[in-house]
Amino acid sequence: MADERLLDDLAGIVGAANVLTDAADLAPHLVDWRGRYRGRARCLVKPGATGEVAAVVRRCVAERVPMLPQGGNTGLVGGGTPDDSGGTVIISLARMRRIREVDPVNFTLTAEAGCLLREVQTAAEEADRLFPLSLAAEGSCQIGGNLSTNAGGVHVLRYGNMRELTLGLEVVLPDGSIWEGLRALRKDNTGYDLKQLFIGAEGTLGVITAAVLKLFPRPRAQAVAWLAVPAPAAAVELLSSMRSEFGDRVTAFEIIAASALELVLVHIPGAVQPLADPRAWQVLVELSDTAGDRALSGALETMLAGAMEAGAVEDAVVAQSGAQAQALWKLRESISEAQRIEGFSIKHDISVPVSRIAGFLESAEPRLREAFGQVRIVAFGHIGDGNLHYNLSRPAGLDNDEFIAQTPLVNRIVHDLVVELGGSISAEHGLGQLKRDEIRRYKSPTELDLMRALKRALDPAGLMNPGKLL
């Protein structure tokens, strides 16, 4: 009865067509992208404006109903999947999809939370500007989710995470009031920087409804190369030399283990081995500049020729056309898909200081071998940010259930080593449900207490995305 009244009231706020309760309508919103988490919900509401979000939140608070803000539902840690209480109201931002303003002179763009990342990239391009966040899910993930997970991707080396790309936010707070923080300023020191609270908070401190994002000059020239290096340490050294020589032009620097490339060559139609001989460790490097297309490729070729003479690089190919560059990038971007086709894998999204990447790779494999005998490591990632996707695929001799059963011990070995090296067990995916308990092993009581104090200060009733992150 109370439930029906709530649904009626929500329909009164957002319109009956925007309150979903049908099992079939709800289904895609109750499971995460990887299919690891499933939950239940009372309903899903789709507010069309900030005021409607606020009214929905106030209504839920009055009834002490838990809420889950949901974006494109492409997250990898179950942060956007409801628990199985069945009491949750999912607040979808999908209808708030307006680009409110593009200001090319201020190099800013104001987008509502439900805008797809790709729509924001396109709106920036149309104003001859760059919005640099770029990641595999960009065609379906939403800006609100990018903000709530502090999304990373392949260009963090040069442009930073979503946090560094954000100047202002509009947020509906857990009590249903609206914080108007949509500032488009590069310098503002008038008290605590409140927007920082909500970025990366995975929806546990409020509902982000809009953001002012930073734009950049659009690069007009790019040079892309695929290289083989003798070892990860050589890749790290090469990165240092390239940054010293090319500075900010180094916009991506990705490492790919042979095992990762092999999966792509096997499973992805049309994928072609880029170098004559397969090598253990390979690097995809991208340089970008606002001018000088041929000069940029030429400078990269000269630099690589020197590195090959010095033995720092074993082999290299520089893309001679945009199509070739795209084909190289496709190899890199198809790794996750190839791994999914190959079957279950134990994944880690870790980071360490760049200077410790080689050390991590050198220590991790022997530790895993010692524990398990055989392992099949598929490593790749954003070495320029110290961020590795260090994944294990099922070894030939093991059946699937045996392999899956190893997950907790594998995680323990990898995560313990990461933390020994001053690293993070979740570089860019967040905690969600997947790592909420795991993190308690690694964070100090002081840090956990501080996090809980923030949660209590902003959401004393604990109604915002309960069971995630904390």
Place this chain on the structure above:
Amino acid sequence: MADERLLDDLAGIVGAANVLTDAADLAPHLVDWRGRYRGRARCLVKPGATGEVAAVVRRCVAERVPMLPQGGNTGLVGGGTPDDSGGTVIISLARMRRIREVDPVNFTLTAEAGCLLREVQTAAEEADRLFPLSLAAEGSCQIGGNLSTNAGGVHVLRYGNMRELTLGLEVVLPDGSIWEGLRALRKDNTGYDLKQLFIGAEGTLGVITAAVLKLFPRPRAQAVAWLAVPAPAAAVELLSSMRSEFGDRVTAFEIIAASALELVLVHIPGAVQPLADPRAWQVLVELSDTAGDRALSGALETMLAGAMEAGAVEDAVVAQSGAQAQALWKLRESISEAQRIEGFSIKHDISVPVSRIAGFLESAEPRLREAFGQVRIVAFGHIGDGNLHYNLSRPAGLDNDEFIAQTPLVNRIVHDLVVELGGSISAEHGLGQLKRDEIRRYKSPTELDLMRALKRALDPAGLMNPGKLL
């Protein structure tokens, strides 16, 4: 008696030589750099290590004694000056002056809070890296103060504020516990990003004792030019074109009104007018690159020649040597000093979206003229960040007291306009005591409540730098 016991206990923690109570010793710590604020203090303690800071804080908390963390005491808003209760314990970070680590491969540097900004710049240079924060007080301001005020300066356009330059912090919390957040990671999404709380908090949420800072490739080439533009709007357009053409190479873009340059020419020995004819609005532009010194100056000259033909630039000189570049920078950097020599001035440290700078300048002067008849505006600043130092000097016909008495009304007119344009009344100096009350006029109750909720959550007893910011 209680007071003596406290002093004895503090001496027990940091050593008797590091507890100052003598009026002469305390004097420089009780007044701000501009001499606008004076306070009193029980004593000044100089801990030599993080553990000592924590012990001092615990001891003060037990006695409910207010504390003031103090760095180089170069702040401009009285945030580092004690109130006049006489009960405050000043915690000076000056003895914590160690660069703990430089990691050129990770492009990071770990510094204690008491390191001078210049020492950090130098340590980075010695490792062939750049720490880009640069501001007038760099020879005496401390990193802890830079962090606590989220310092800005002339390179924010390219490198961001202190907040964007910080990867990790070590902080003594208001209860005397230590938060170990000294991470050297570019990607870490394991819960709330706690370091953001303390950056820009002006010491009201804890004592920052050390930080991991981002380094960058060191530019090897620079080109500097001084230009005259027809109007501020032309400067803003020129900035857009330059960023489109030169991208990240644009590392500074400063606007200087003729009135500001005139003060420098009058008061600073050796200052020389850089262009043949004085003009109303001038711009100092700096390009930087990791390579190509002559090419960079050449490209700048070509670009400016085109802009002059198009009428976007009226006159220009490109520095032909490092010494010439320094001389141009000196003109810009001497403005504050020249203004100090000229006499009292009413200063504003404001920002608006870059696209609204011209609008601000066009509206502000008529409004002030309408109110006061005569005004003498000395405007300059970091136009690339939308940050203007919009100052008023005493008009010839007015005596000093009359002029000073106008301050509140001048502030009101300027700040109201700034906020109408979506700007900030404190772009880079903070609130401190100077703007603590003024900001209440402009922040929403929701925002002020959120700020107070954070303060209560971290410092429920209100002992950390009371009376500042909030």
